Amino acid sequence: xxxxxxxxxxxxxxxxxxxxxxxxxxxxxxxxxxxxxxxxxxxxxxxxxxxxxxxxxxxxxxxxxxxxxxxxxxxxxxxxxxxxxxxxxxxxxxxxxxxxxxxxxxxxxxxxxxxxxxxxxxxxxxxx
Amino acid sequence: xxxxxxxxxxxxxxxxxxxxxxxxxxxxxxxxxxxxxxxxxxxxxxxxxxxxxxxxxxxxxxxxxxxxxxxxxxxxxxxxxxxxxxxxxxxxxxxxxxxxxxxxxxxxxxxxxxxxxxxxxxxxxxxx
DNA sequence: TCAGTAATACTACCATGGTAGTTTTAAGGT
DNA sequence: ACCTTAAAACTACCATGGTAGTATTACTGA
Numbered sequence: 172x173x174x175x176x177x178x179x180x181x182x183x184x185x186x187x188x189x190x191x192x193x194x195x196x197x198x199x200x201x202x203x204x205x206x207x208x209x210x211x212x213x214x215x216x217x218x219x220x221x222x223x224x225x226x227x228x229x230x231x232x233x234x235x236x237x238x239x240x241x242x243x244x245x246x247x248x249x250x251x252x253x254x255x256x257x258x259x260x261x262x263x264x265x266x267x268x269x270x271x272x273x274x275x276x277x278x279x280x281x282x283x284x285x286x287x288x289x290x291x292x293x294x295x296x297x298x299x
Numbered sequence: 300x301x302x303x304x305x306x307x308x309x310x311x312x313x314x315x316x317x318x319x320x321x322x323x324x325x326x327x328x329x330x331x332x333x334x335x336x337x338x339x340x341x342x343x344x345x346x347x348x349x350x351x352x353x354x355x356x357x358x359x360x361x362x363x364x365x366x367x368x369x370x371x372x373x374x375x376x377x378x379x380x381x382x383x384x385x386x387x388x389x390x391x392x393x394x395x396x397x398x399x400x401x402x403x404x405x406x407x408x409x410x411x412x413x414x415x416x417x418x419x420x421x422x423x424x425x426x427x
Numbered sequence: 428t429c430a431g432t433a434a435t436a437c438t439a440c441c442a443t444g445g446t447a448g449t450t451t452t453a454a455g456g457t
Numbered sequence: 458a459c460c461t462t463a464a465a466a467c468t469a470c471c472a473t474g475g476t477a478g479t480a481t482t483a484c485t486g487a
Contacts, residue, residue, distance in 0.1 A: 180444045184388055215446050236454060236464055250389055251404030257385045258401065260312055261378060266407060267414045270398055273386065274422050276379030279394060281426060286395045288419050294402050295412050308474045343476050364434055364484065
């Protein structure tokens with residue numbers, strides 16, 4: 172919000188996603204959730220959550236001896252911000268160009284292309 | 300290459316873009332190119348270029364008393380890397396989802412949608 | 428030849444993300 | 458009442474991006 176969301180680090184974003192999925196998570200829960208992908212120390216997660224709280228990204232309430240955290244920024248908002256930032260970075264603002272980059276730069280399956288086409292048709296319908 | 304390209308900072312990416320556009324640019328030229336958008340000190344650009352050279356992102360050759368820089372990483376490669384990283388961040392790897400995010404998160408003009416549709420058709424044709 | 432100038436080199440500083448160890452606190456069971 | 462344990466708090470450290478001032482060097486024109 173006040174702090175630009177696109178600047179989120181990888182871990183921060185991952186933590187937010189975890190909290191979007193399960194609001195009111197304890198540090199232990201977030202830590203457990205991230206465990207398979209990142210083998211972080213418990214305190215790493217705790218510290219990051221505290222830092223994120225300072226930045227206004229999350230908030231906590233007490234529950235017994237634990238803190239339960241929740242995200243203060245909406246997934247939508249962050250997605251938009253992060254996406255917008257990429258579009259700016261990649262192609263100084265041209266969405267078409269950005270998507271073109273994405274399409275040409277990796278293998279895209281037939282199936283994905285179909286889905287994408289549907290997405291666009293839908294967007295068209297909505298916009299009309 | 301060896302260092303993951305997606306980690307490029309905004310300024311670094313901007314400098315690379317400038318060099319892709321005009322290879323063998325002096326510091327002064329890069330500085331001038333960026334001037335309108337970012338009013339940076341000359342030495343800021345020079346320092347960043349030196350740092351980027353250390354990281355293997357650019358290289359220079361001497362021309363009189365100036366250094367002429369060129370990018371060592373290809374635009375394609377960086378675009379792919381940056382794009383891929385975003386897709387991972389935004390939707391743990393689903394391109395469709397990522398594009399969907401981009402589409403729903405901002406105003407997309409009719410015209411852009413048309414272009415996008417064309418892009419996809421083209422990709423389909425290519426992949427077949 | 429010498430002063431000015433334009434270039435690089437060097438140094439420094441700050442913020443932030445990421446990571447984690449150590450210390451304190453408090454709850455809970457025996 | 459005390460020991461264990463789990464939680465938060467505090468502190469610390471490093472890398473990197475970004476930014477720029479100061480020092481040095483070397484060319485160039487008067």
